[in-house]
Amino acid sequence: MDVILSALRAAGEPTRLRILGLLGHGELTVTELTQILRQSQPRVSRHLRLLSEAGLLDRFREGAWVFYRIVESGPQAYLARTIVDLLPEDDMEHQRDLERLGDVREARAEAAAAYFRANAPHWDKIRSLYVPEEQVEKRILSVLDxxxxxDLLDIGTGTGRILEVFSRHIKRGLGIDLSPEMLTVARASLAAKDLAHCQVRLGDMYDIPLANESMDLVILHQVLHFAEDAALALKEAARVLRPDGVALIVDFAPHDNEDLRDDHQHRRLGFADEEVSLWARAAGLGTTAIEHLDGGELTVTLWRLRKTAAGQQPKSLELVS
Ligand SMILES: C[S@@+](CC[C@H](N)C(=O)[O-])C[C@H]1O[C@@H](n2cnc3c(N)ncnc32)[C@H](O)[C@@H]1O
Incomplete structure (x- = not known):
């Protein structure tokens, strides 16, 4: 009873009700909430603290920014979602809040678009070296069908594209990335497509901000070639996989295009199948399928790995080229 009573008490105040109504549409920073609610930052922060203390909100820091969102599980999550659903759409104040939320999102999308415009030529150049991205995505979906x-975890999510590709096939998607700029792009893109069940967070592939055995599928799509210690990254990915969970690595096969190192900060010029399988085995993952997508200067490889019980090896290894 105490848990519900304190949650109801916290929600039972006009500004806090408005805050819940706004966060029902996705996570927001304190600054964004301040802009929308037109109240001072200390006041908004106080309301947020009360809602968080009552267990209705989660708070997480991303560099200098602090984001708030409605909690995902437990009675408070149910209560918060129910309150959000009950808010009358024709309420003038709620409508105004949602209009301002639209403006905040537009400004976010513009910042994301500016970053994207600045970097797009760089990304397009790399893409031109291998089979079309749509073909890779089709194979990824098919290899995991x-x-x-x-629960899907996309490590090094970048623009959140993998979350988008999988959005129809998952209950929840989480992308982590070390770059706040990339996360801005991802957030804007997921919001534009109304993919509220997919979120992104600042996070390091060597120290994933998740509990052990909490994910069914982990994807590392074009990320491992940046890793200083790919074996360690894989071990960390394996840690968060549930037993029998699957990891998919998509990266280049060994190549000698030094430009990718000099101009695009790739640390590794692709990976050999044997090397990946060894790292996988050390991380408690068995290699169940390897697929090579030839076409263009670079070959893209898909390594499908499965979390095995200690010492047990998977039954099949399928090699497709
Ligand atoms: C080439 S992009 C790929 C993005 C995305 N996976 C895709 O394929 O569209 C590589 C991403 O890995 C991220 N990254 C690099 N090192 C990382 C680390 N240690 N932890 C998390 N993300 C990292 C970069 O910020 C970048 O967004």
Missing amino acids: DVQVN
Whole structure:
């Protein structure tokens, strides 16, 4: 009873109700909430603190920014969602809040677009070296079509594209990335497509901000070639996988295009199948399928790995080229 009573008490105030109504549409920073609510930052922060203390909101820091969102599980999550659903759409104040939320999102999308414009030529150049991205995405979906996914983790999510590709096949998607600029692009893109079940967070692939055994599928798409210690990254990915969970690595096969190192900060010029399988085994993952996508200067490889019980090896290894 105490938990519900304190949550109801916290929600039972006009500004806090408005805050819940806004966060029902996705996570927001204190500054964004201040702009929308037109109240001073100390006041907004106080309301947020009360809602967080009552267990209705989660708070997480990303560099200098602090984001708030409605909690995901427990009675408070149910209560908060129910309150959000009950808010009358024709309420004038709620409508004004949502209009201002639209403006805030537009400004975010513009910042993301500016970053994207500045970097797009750089990304396009790399893309031109291998098979079209759509073909890679089609193969990724097909290589994983037998995997039941409630929780997907996309490591090094960048613009959040992999979350988008999987959005129809998962219950929840989380992308982590070290770059706040990339996360701005990802957030704007996920919001524009109304993919509220997919979120992104600042996070390091060597220190993933998740509990052990919390994910069904982990994807590292074009990320491992930046890694200083790919074996360690894989070990960390394996840690958060549930037993029998699947990891998919998509990266280049060994190549000798030094430009990628000099101009694009790639640390590794691709990976050999044996090397990846060894790292996988050390991380408690068995290699169940390897697929090479030839076409263009670079070959893209898909390594499908499965979390095995200690010492057990998977039954099949399928090699497709
Ligand atoms: C080439 S992009 C790929 C993005 C995305 N996976 C895709 O394929 O569209 C590589 C991403 O890895 C991120 N990254 C690099 N090192 C990382 C680390 N240690 N932890 C998390 N993300 C990292 C970069 O910020 C960048 O967004």
